[in-house]
Amino acid sequence: MRLARLGAEKRKSSSMQYVKFDDQVISGIEKSLESWQHVPPSTADEDESSMHQDMDNMHCSEAWRNGLLLYMYRVFWWKPGTRIPVHVARCARVTADHVFACREDSSLVAKQALLPLFFAGCKLKDESTRRKIVRLCSLWDEVTRYHMINSTVPLLKEVWADQEERGFDNVWWGQVVDRMHATQEARGDLLQMRLCFG
Incomplete structure (x- = not known):
């Protein structure tokens, strides 16, 4: 939530002549995320079930950590049209x-990482990984x-189609969401689609 608020502040400050956004706050959060490590609870190795649960929790936490780093790159550091650095693609x-490493059949943990998975899907060109994301969703x-899971695949496919048409480095998922909402408002849809990633 803090990053979303800071993103809104940065967007607002970019339209003001005498206001400059302080990137130091973002750099501090980024360093904190980069240095964070999962610490297993003392019960993690009591039995195999506990071990699996801890591993799922670790993978979900790491997905969120890296997903937030992706979000930070896009919102605070990316310049439209510039090539995405390899370290960002690696993070995705x-x-x-x-x-993908979380257990699919018995664990509810992985679904909590839907938003980071979406961020990753928007930053990867690899068709094999894209297919895995679609299959998992x-x-x-x-x-x-x-609905939040059901709406993710069509939104990803819309982002990927825009990337194909306008160039991978020129498309941000936020633009696609804004366009979809504007289209719905223009049609006068009473029940506009709400995007919710959990």
Whole structure:
């Protein structure tokens, strides 16, 4: 939530002539995220079930940590049209891999990393990884029937189509969401789509 508020402040300050956003706050949060490590509880190795639960928690936490770093890159450091650095693509791949590493069948933990998985999907061109993301979201949708999961795949596909059309480095998912909302408002939809990632 703090990063979202800071993102709004940065956006607002960019339109003001005499206001400059202080990037030091962002750098501090970034360093904190980069140095954070999962600490297993004392019960993590009591039995195999506890070990699996701790591993799922670790992978989910790492997905969130890396997903927040992706969000920070896009909101605070990215310049439209500039090539995405390899370390950002690596961070996206690491995020996706951590989500994939959680147990699918018995663990509810991985679904909590839907937003970081979405961020990762928007930063990766690799078709194999994209297919895994779609498959996992589809599996979660079948099990849960939550709208937030159901709406993720069409939104990702819209982002990917825009990247194909306008160039990978020129598209941000926020632009796609804004366009979808504007289209709905123009049509006068009473029940506008709400995007919710858990």
